[in-house]
Amino acid sequence: MSKSLKQAAQHPEANPWYRAVYVGDEPVGFVMLSWKPPAGPYTGRHFIWRLLIDKHHQGRGIGRETLTQVAALVREDGATELLTSYDPGDGEPWPFYQKFGFEPTGEIDDGEIVLRIVFPAQ
Numbered sequence: 001m002s003k004s005l006k007q008a009a010q011h012p013e014a015n016p017w018y019r020a021v022y023v024g025d026e027p028v029g030f031v032m033l034s035w036k037p038p039a040g041p042y043t044g045r046h047f048i049w050r051l052l053i054d055k056h057h058q059g060r061g062i063g064r065e066t067l068t069q070v071a072a073l074v075r076e077d078g079a080t081e082l083l084t085s086y087d088p089g090d091g092e093p094w095p096f097y098q099k100f101g102f103e104p105t106g107e108i109d110d111g112e113i114v115l116r117i118v119f120p121a122q
């Protein structure tokens, strides 16, 4: 998380937006988006830059609930899609994102596979 906050400070142009994830009073994770950055490849779009659930709390549906809440927030902001990317390899989070409805866009960004979910019209 400190690495993410440092990156956020180093990249103000990415318009970082971040929140801690709590279950009750307990901090269990962290999520950071690039929220409609004014420049760069994701200009004006919402991109999940980091999503981390503490390993003692993984596999309990908290990651999915976090995505659900983030998706609701970006839709309230008028978004029709949400993007992310992942580093392919052992333990990759692709099955997690696929179950939620993300699909590859076909782009590779800095070695990472870019995914997106398109929201149905409201």
Ligand SMILES: CC(C)(COP(=O)(O)OP(=O)(O)OC[C@H]1O[C@@H](n2cnc3c(N)ncnc32)[C@H](O)[C@@H]1OP(=O)(O)O)[C@@H](O)C(=O)NCCC(=O)NCCS
Pocket (backbone or CB within 6 Å): 049, 050, 051, 052, 053, 054, 057, 058, 059, 060, 061, 062, 063, 064, 065, 085, 086, 091, 092, 093, 094, 095, 096, 097, 099
């Ligand atoms: C990936 C991550 C965010 C998922 O959060 P989580 O709270 O463990 O996931 P959930 O419990 O909500 O899982 C939802 C579904 O995805 C599946 N899933 C979650 N992570 C998975 C993984 N790495 N591989 C395969 N399936 C996975 C779960 O089994 C569950 O499936 P089900 O609905 O069939 O039971 C979390 O494991 C994590 O922080 N991992 C390390 C960092 C990381 O990879 N972050 C994402 C890229 S930056």
